Amino acid sequence: MFTEEELKHVDEIKSHYPTNLSAVMGVLHMYQDKYGYISDEGITFIAKLLDVPEEKVLGVVTFYEMYHQHKTGKYKLQVCTNVSCMLRGSDMVLKTIKDKIGIGIGEMTADGLFSVHEAECLGSCGTAPMMSVNKDYHENLTPEKINELIDALKAQG
Amino acid sequence: MSEYQPVLLPAIPDLHKIDVYEQHGGYQQIRRALAMTQEDIIGIVKDSGLRGRGGAAFPTGLKWSFMPKNGEKPSYLCVNGDESEPGSFKDRQIFEFNPHLMIEGILIAGYALRIKAAYIYIRGEYEKWVQMVEKALADAYEKGYVGEKMKDTFGTGFSCEIYVHRGAGAYICGEESSLMNSIEGLRPYPRVKPPFPAQVGLWGCPTTINNVETIANVPVILEKGAEWYKSIGAEKHPGPILYGISGHVNKPGVYDLPTGMLLTELIYDVAGGVPGNKKIKMVIPGGSSMPPLRGDQLEGVRMDAESLKEVGSAIGTAGIMVMDEDTDLTRILTRITHFYKVESCGQCTPCREGTGWMLKVLNRMLEGEGTPKDLDLLHSVAKNIEGNTVCALGDAAAWPVKFTIERFRNELEAELQR
Numbered sequence A: 001m002f003t004e005e006e007l008k009h010v011d012e013i014k015s016h017y018p019t020n021l022s023a024v025m026g027v028l029h030m031y032q033d034k035y036g037y038i039s040d041e042g043i044t045f046i047a048k049l050l051d052v053p054e055e056k057v058l059g060v061v062t063f064y065e066m067y068h069q070h071k072t073g074k075y076k077l078q079v080c081t082n083v084s085c086m087l088r089g090s091d092m093v094l095k096t097i098k099d100k101i102g103i104g105i106g107e108m109t110a111d112g113l114f115s116v117h118e119a120e121c122l123g124s125c126g127t128a129p130m131m132s133v134n135k136d137y138h139e140n141l142t143p144e145k146i147n148e149l150i151d152a153l154k155a156q157g
Numbered sequence B: 001m002s003e004y005q006p007v008l009l010p011a012i013p014d015l016h017k018i019d020v021y022e023q024h025g026g027y028q029q030i031r032r033a034l035a036m037t038q039e040d041i042i043g044i045v046k047d048s049g050l051r052g053r054g055g056a057a058f059p060t061g062l063k064w065s066f067m068p069k070n071g072e073k074p075s076y077l078c079v080n081g082d083e084s085e086p087g088s089f090k091d092r093q094i095f096e097f098n099p100h101l102m103i104e105g106i107l108i109a110g111y112a113l114r115i116k117a118a119y120i121y122i123r124g125e126y127e128k129w130v131q132m133v134e135k136a137l138a139d140a141y142e143k144g145y146v147g148e149k150m151k152d153t154f155g156t157g158f159s160c161e162i163y164v165h166r167g168a169g170a171y172i173c174g175e176e177s178s179l180m181n182s183i184e185g186l187r188p189y190p191r192v193k194p195p196f197p198a199q200v201g202l203w204g205c206p207t208t209i210n211n212v213e214t215i216a217n218v219p220v221i222l223e224k225g226a227e228w229y230k231s232i233g234a235e236k237h238p239g240p241i242l243y244g245i246s247g248h249v250n251k252p253g254v255y256d257l258p259t260g261m262l263l264t265e266l267i268y269d270v271a272g273g274v275p276g277n278k279k280i281k282m283v284i285p286g287g288s289s290m291p292p293l294r295g296d297q298l299e300g301v302r303m304d305a306e307s308l309k310e311v312g313s314a315i316g317t318a319g320i321m322v323m324d325e326d327t328d329l330t331r332i333l334t335r336i337t338h339f340y341k342v343e344s345c346g347q348c349t350p351c352r353e354g355t356g357w358m359l360k361v362l363n364r365m366l367e368g369e370g371t372p373k374d375l376d377l378l379h380s381v382a383k384n385i386e387g388n389t390v391c392a393l394g395d396a397a398a399w400p401v402k403f404t405i406e407r408f409r410n411e412l413e414a415e416l417q418r
């Protein structure tokens, strides 16, 4: 499931800590980056790889918001709706997305390209309203910016 | 004020690059520190009056003095960059624009606290900023400022390792004991205290937890001296501080300025005032868990721990959220409560159940089915959470509700009539 190079990276992560358990989070991030979500199979694989109990890995996966146990859209639109973004137009962001691709919070487009998620404060309150798309932050959003962004992502496929 | 020059985020192009940082005196303070005793460094930090920038404004030198001096176990430093309190967006600026200042601060703290390794905990969503910090760290390792090579570079027996630990989207991991459990790879439930981390911390070893901005102040204190540092800002809570100003202001952003500035000066002069010249209804001065202030209560209020305490609030992370006269307070309060309910780890009944009840009542009010009695109910639920939980998230959830009801009762009742 991991290439030689990825396994080397796993060793690097392990070397940062006195116990393998501490490496679970980092390896889960690697796994999710590669496969898009953490399957049951992935949990078994990581537990074996790090020689830690499966329940421990599962316990970590289920605690954190960022680890997904199910497929999400190829492009995950995480719209911050917390206070500073709400004050500066997160309603507009959600509406613009809905008008453009027809989906709202918790939904995915039929082609699996986009999913929309409600995010808690992402640490961009000074450049609100904002959303993240996968690892990228998009700040000071306007309807034009959102439409352009979605068009660009669609073109990328 | 006018002569103040930004200290943590100076306007030097490309300061995040190690060469530029070196050209501006970078990594000279760790060299000086290594020629002093550990006690001297802790003494300077104590004298400077530096207080934690992560929320509780605890005196940093005092915290450091709790660490054992010749323990048998290794010691650790955790640098808290979880930055998930709504309204807080300042540590990210340090990661992006001045990461070496933080790294040098870690090395100085590391020597003073006799640590083996430091973990910089960065919230998972900041993946880009994780990469920036990792790049800065790799450069510092390469140049021999961190790790085993330190011994050659500086010619002393001290060395320490610095690692980045990336979170995965849980606000509770900013709470120091939860953060340690997260690094250990456990489910990050906050721990019962005592024992305190300086005795029993990471892997049962002595540990100090400091905020990113707190640590970034350390090289500055060493360079300019405790007297200089103490002369900046509020007497009992001195130094430069990163104010994050957001919401209804014309120029939101992070501003590097002295502590103790007038809230009105920050809102009207620094952040350019309120769009449309509207009046202010509410200001939350330090991130969403801090008690909100009324717009007509702001005159003369200064942004330091003591001044805010006098008016019944707290400095928190100095994340100032401004709301104009047209703001729907029921909606704001519902959103804030939603956050704490989602982020509660569920370990204590008052926090787990209480946040759920409060949210239910608030949602009822939003739907136009609330009564003034609901305000009393909310207030009593909040009071039952406050002080009855393992960690301070319980208070963080209770305070906004309790104080909004106490300070904005008329406004909330008017909103009930809609």
Ligand SMILES: Cc1cc2nc3c(=O)[nH]c(=O)nc-3n(C[C@H](O)[C@H](O)[C@H](O)COP(=O)(O)O)c2cc1C
Pocket (backbone or CB within 6 Å): B051, B052, B053, B054, B055, B056, B057, B058, B063, B080, B081, B082, B083, B084, B085, B171, B172, B173, B174, B175, B176, B177, B209, B210, B211, B212, B214, B215, B391, B392, B393, B396
């Ligand atoms: C629920 C909760 C969340 C917290 N989140 C953070 C955070 O994101 N960053 C931070 O530095 N401190 C946070 N704190 C405060 C830490 O527990 C701790 O006091 C702080 O990191 C100590 O650093 P300082 O003394 O330098 O301020 C949080 C506390 C609680 C109760």
Ligand code: SF4
Pocket (backbone or CB within 6 Å): B172, B189, B190, B343, B344, B345, B346, B347, B348, B349, B351, B352, B389, B390, B391, B392, B393, B394
């Ligand atoms: S107060 Fe809330 S978040 Fe803190 S330990 Fe208890 S249940 Fe968890």
Ligand code: FES
Pocket (backbone or CB within 6 Å): A080, A081, A082, A083, A084, A085, A086, A120, A121, A122, A123, A124, A125, A128, A130, B086, B087, B088
């Ligand atoms: S409230 Fe949206 S990023 Fe902070």
